[in-house]
Amino acid sequence: MQIVQGRIMNDFIEPNKHQYTVPVYQRNYEWSREQCENLFHDIVQAYKSDKTHFCGSVVYSQFYEVNGIYYHIIIDGQQRLTTIYILLKALLDLSDTDSKREKMIEALFNQDKYDAYSIDRQSKLKLKPIKSDNNQLMLLMEDRYDEMDKTGEIWENYQIFCELIRNTLEEDDLDVKDIYRGMEKLICAKIKLDSDDNAQEIFERINSTGVPLSLADKIRNFVLMTDVEQERLYTDYWLEIERLVSKDQLTTFFLNYLNIKTEGFAKESEAYDLFKTVYHDNLYTNESMLSELLHYAGYFHTFLYGDNPKYSVRVNELLKSLQKLKQTTVFLFLFRVFDDYDQGVINTTELEKVLAFLLNYSIRRLICEIGSNSLRGLYKTLYSRVFGKASNKEHYYDSIISFFLQLTSKDAMPDDMTFLMALKEKNLYRKNALCRFLLVMIENRGKEQLITDNLTIEHILPQNKNLSTSWQNMLGENWESDRDRLLHTLGNLTLTGYNSELGDKPFEEKKDLLSEVNTKVVELFKDVKTCECWNAEAIERRADRLAGVIIKLFPLVLPENHISFADPRYHEYTCEDPQEATNKKPQYYILQGERVNATNFAQMLRSVILRLYAMDPSPIEQMARFDEQLLPWSQNILFSYDPTKVSGKYINIDGTTILVSQGFSASNIVQIIRALLEKYDIGQDDFVYSARPS
Structure with missing residues (x-):
């Protein structure tokens, strides 16, 4: 690697029979108006002060020589060189004499006065940006303005420079040749790579003065820079990824990809290093990695827009509904589900049932105001937790719904009541x-x-x-x-x-x-x-x-085949022997066939009371009105309207003034539930609870 002080015009623009190619892995040209204005003012100031101006580094490598034209690859500095090239075209178009125009033409185009080098349309320009930018730059240089994309940065920045040049010529009493002399004072760190230099590593270490690279830029450069077939890979894979995933969604897409490939959660600041680790540890080639990224980009697009004719109308509608509710964390699970669909593990009917359940689950969580901070972790691990046992895929939907019905954390499916x-x-x-x-x-x-x-x-x-x-x-x-x-x-x-x-x-x-x-x-x-x-x-x-x-x-469609995810430590108990609850930790209870999660006995009692009250409020209202002692041997009153009659940190039954005593032992709670069932004429067989030794 050779590092010397260079001059932008003298070393990279003016020399004849040279072309600097921007490789396909580089990002599109995207300098802003502010950056163009700053560069132009620096150039004018450099002319006025007769001093050089440093404008960053240009890293390049000689590629090959054909028919007397020397081709180079620009590793870093393409944004500045492209901007200077556009500025030169604006100077050419605003030059008022043939001699000035000739000066600009010699700077912009390779010359072949004696037809010795077979210069064609492609090799005539001294700069060749990436494909989409190159087309626009060619149109600009050939004065085919009507065919240009008027919303693109090349056209917009050309217009900006024309405006700046006109204003400077009128207000500062300068000439086109004076602006060109200012450009000749632009200096840079000229870094030429040798054949044994690692271009990728050098690129990553460069302290660029241009627009910071995004995560997508870094990943694109990584998988394309070192490949001899970069043009094909760029066209066949990368452009397709960008077509499917809009520029503002690329970072989110890559974070999603890394989250399904790795443990833990990928942070944007660490994602590029994590991506390289995934690439090397799994022995990807550039093409196999790009192929996999394109595969998941197709899913990501479908999840965002629900417009893929490959899937049924119902599937697309359900995806659109999830997107309307901004349920993007579910993508971590859906990537795996859609893989199963494409591999024939499940059919369309089963896929529709899974998506309908996830929409139902999302709506219930939102309505019941269950915090979303656990969702990423839930969806990241959900596939392995449900289908860690391969046979569960034989009853795909049933396994998923069974899992949620058996959860005891706040991520459990909210029941109908x-x-x-x-x-x-x-x-x-x-x-x-x-x-x-x-x-x-x-x-x-x-x-x-x-x-x-x-x-x-x-x-x-x-x-x-x-x-x-x-x-x-x-x-x-x-x-x-x-x-x-x-x-x-x-x-x-x-x-x-x-x-x-x-x-x-x-x-x-x-x-x-x-x-x-x-x-x-x-x-x-x-x-x-x-x-x-x-x-x-x-x-x-x-x-x-x-x-x-x-x-x-949005009905809760119960499983046809119950798939057990039960912890073997848990067993089900009835109310027959309340002492069995002592030193136990509950998981759930089932009342008249409805399963309800409960992580402690106090919570279980509150939940049972609410369900019984919703079923028929009169028995509880009567007990509260007469301060009835539910358990004959106990002095504690369970329900009352008088706060002096209840014990512990009492609570209200929602929406009423009925107070409920608290602070009972586990065995007493089971006895209270048994007595309440008798009041409501519900058989003891209609109530069981699951618990394990604490």
């Missing part, structure tokens, strides 16, 4: 994408699809804190608490094209504007238009109906 309660009570409006998605799904079920792009989410009961008197009177004496509790919930939300017009209008006027004649919204509005009074009762009644619709749209 929990989902229903959250649908009716949680603030849905602040989850804007989810809220809109669910309202559209409700409206479009089982009928001609309504175009909803121009519709917005509307509160039937207005958001204004200073409600009008008519609204206060309609809500009743508890109007403030009812408004705060119900304002942003499912029962009070609809879709409309008249959001800005509705505002705080009285209910009767809102009904007219929300009529199906005006908005064509039918399903969401049918129980509103028949209402005479929009109060808490009406909102809760509508929430019940809409939540029921959503449950039908």
